[in-house]
Amino acid sequence: MNAPNEKAIPLERQREVVAALRRKLPEHCILFNEEDTRPYECDGLSAYRQLPMVVVLPQTEAEVIEILKTCRELNAPIVPRGAGTGLSGGAMPIADGVVLSTARFNRILKMDPYSRTAVVQPGVRNLAISDAAAKHGLYYAPDPSSQIACTIGGNVAENSGGVHCLKYGLTVHNVMRVRMVTIDGDVVELGGEALDAPGLDLLAVFIGSEGMLGVVTEVTVKLVPKPQLARVIMASFDDVVKGGDAVAEVIAAGIIPAGLEMMDKTSSRMVEPFVKAGYDTNAEAILLCESDGIPEEVEEEISRMSEVLKSSGATAIAVSQNEAERLRFWSGRKNAFPAAGRISPDYYCMDGTIPRKQLAHVLISITEMEKKHGLRCANVFHAGDGNLHPLILFDANTPGEFERAEAFGADILELCVEVGGTITGEHGVGIEKIGSMCVQFAPHELDAFRAVKRAFDTAFLLNPDKAIPTLNRCAENGKMRVTGGQMKFANLPRF
Numbered sequence: 001m002n003a004p005n006e007k008a009i010p011l012e013r014q015r016e017v018v019a020a021l022r023r024k025l026p027e028h029c030i031l032f033n034e035e036d037t038r039p040y041e042c043d044g045l046s047a048y049r050q051l052p053m054v055v056v057l058p059q060t061e062a063e064v065i066e067i068l069k070t071c072r073e074l075n076a077p078i079v080p081r082g083a084g085t086g087l088s089g090g091a092m093p094i095a096d097g098v099v100l101s102t103a104r105f106n107r108i109l110k111m112d113p114y115s116r117t118a119v120v121q122p123g124v125r126n127l128a129i130s131d132a133a134a135k136h137g138l139y140y141a142p143d144p145s146s147q148i149a150c151t152i153g154g155n156v157a158e159n160s161g162g163v164h165c166l167k168y169g170l171t172v173h174n175v176m177r178v179r180m181v182t183i184d185g186d187v188v189e190l191g192g193e194a195l196d197a198p199g200l201d202l203l204a205v206f207i208g209s210e211g212m213l214g215v216v217t218e219v220t221v222k223l224v225p226k227p228q229l230a231r232v233i234m235a236s237f238d239d240v241v242k243g244g245d246a247v248a249e250v251i252a253a254g255i256i257p258a259g260l261e262m263m264d265k266t267s268s269r270m271v272e273p274f275v276k277a278g279y280d281t282n283a284e285a286i287l288l289c290e291s292d293g294i295p296e297e298v299e300e301e302i303s304r305m306s307e308v309l310k311s312s313g314a315t316a317i318a319v320s321q322n323e324a325e326r327l328r329f330w331s332g333r334k335n336a337f338p339a340a341g342r343i344s345p346d347y348y349c350m351d352g353t354i355p356r357k358q359l360a361h362v363l364i365s366i367t368e369m370e371k372k373h374g375l376r377c378a379n380v381f382h383a384g385d386g387n388l389h390p391l392i393l394f395d396a397n398t399p400g401e402f403e404r405a406e407a408f409g410a411d412i413l414e415l416c417v418e419v420g421g422t423i424t425g426e427h428g429v430g431i432e433k434i435g436s437m438c439v440q441f442a443p444h445e446l447d448a449f450r451a452v453k454r455a456f457d458t459a460f461l462l463n464p465d466k467a468i469p470t471l472n473r474c475a476e477n478g479k480m481r482v483t484g485g486q487m488k489f490a491n492l493p494r495f
Contacts, residue, residue, distance in 0.1 A: 082154030088430030122153025159208030243285030244359030260384030387425035
């Protein structure tokens with residue numbers, strides 16, 4: 001059964017593209033029958049789906065080059081895809097386009113414990129890097145909740161983070177070099193193995209570009225020493241305002257925890273029966289605050305954080321006594337998304353970022369939005385850097401509920417912008433937040449984004465219609481006012 005609004009595959013065009021690709025690739029690298037391509041119809045945002053026209057699974061960089069050159073000649077759009085765990089629809093196919101999967105680029109090419117780096121292909125799983133580095137006492141710091149499945153290429157595309165990004169940074173802070181292929185088939189290396197690279201910092205532009213600038217074939221990542229000790233505080237609060245304020249107080253005290261996460265009552269009640277982490281299900285908010293390093297500094301930091309949390313109104317504090325207990329405390333946060341399926345047929349995960357001082361205000365506002373939209377919302381988030389992940393609970397089988405969930409999510413993102421934040425932290429824009437881009441950015445700013453895209457991809461063939469909205473789309477969404485057919489900055493180049 002086709003998904004709602006799914007476009008039909010243009011069969012004549014499909015035959016033309018497949019025939020051209022067969023001249024360049026082995027037969028087993030090309031998929032075009034529906035039973036083979038249907039698994040690629042969406043990423044983790046399964047509400048939006050589109051059957052691909054063609055899927056290609058190259059095994060070498062030379063094959064990637066040939067695919068891109070062929071698609072450029074045929075003017076065929078290309079959607080790069082990693083593991084498909086993204087949550088913004090960034091890897092959703094295009095009806096008349098080609099999905100380029102990097103799943104077969106799954107080798108760790110070099111592990112250097114002396115320089116503390118690893119050179120990996122884009123299809124290597126995030127957690128696999130840490131597993132391979134463990135024998136050297138090292139690991140790869142960014143740890144999104146999907147790290148067991150997500151790939152480093154997708155992490156580069158979305159600038160992924162995780163529960164430890166407050167102290168160790170996002171993907172952009174942990175990648176030194178990217179080797180990629182442009183739409184014209186040219187191989188370009190961005191960054192390098194030194195502390196800095198000559199010229200413009202295009203590596204930072206490329207990381208988080210959502211597959212719109214090039215296809216990754218190789219990544220050099222930083223590795224960090226595995227801490228001698230890590231302990232986590234689980235603090236309960238009888239009020240979300242106190243919990244939100246406690247987050248700001250911890251940072252204001254000059255403490256940068258290895259992880260600082262928050263869950264509301266709905267979330268803790270959702271996950272506790274699932275993982276039995278030991279959460280207080282009567283608490284309005286739970287904070288998880290982790291410290292890592294040498295034992296002496298961990299003990300000092302745990303003591304300091306405990307004092308701040310007590311003075312902020314924590315009703316209960318528990319500190320992990322061993323590694324098993326630490327992992328148990330974290331298990332609830334790590335399993336929040338799958339646990340949502342226990343209490344709701346469907347959920348819609350949002351991703352916005354706000355200043356830490358606005359946490360309490362935003363959480364209270366989301367509670368009011370629940371009444372407005374008639375839907376429940378479970379809040380789990382990277383509290384230390386203000387990256388929210390509200391889980392809007394709904395039933396797709398009930399007419400109109402998904403549309404209400406979408407409207408709820410758009411309201412949350414608009415609130416994030418209103419309080420000085422942004423519409424995404426680590427999930428990217430994709431197709432999910434493309435309307436909200438019109439809230440966040442002015443027309444001349446969107447033109448600047450398109451100019452960067454044009455510099456890498458003049459034909460706009462790499463992941464088109466994602467992340468950067470056209471001005472027409474903004475006007476149609478009602479997020480931009482057009483008067484008399486005119487708008488400000490009308491002399492600037494248009495997409």
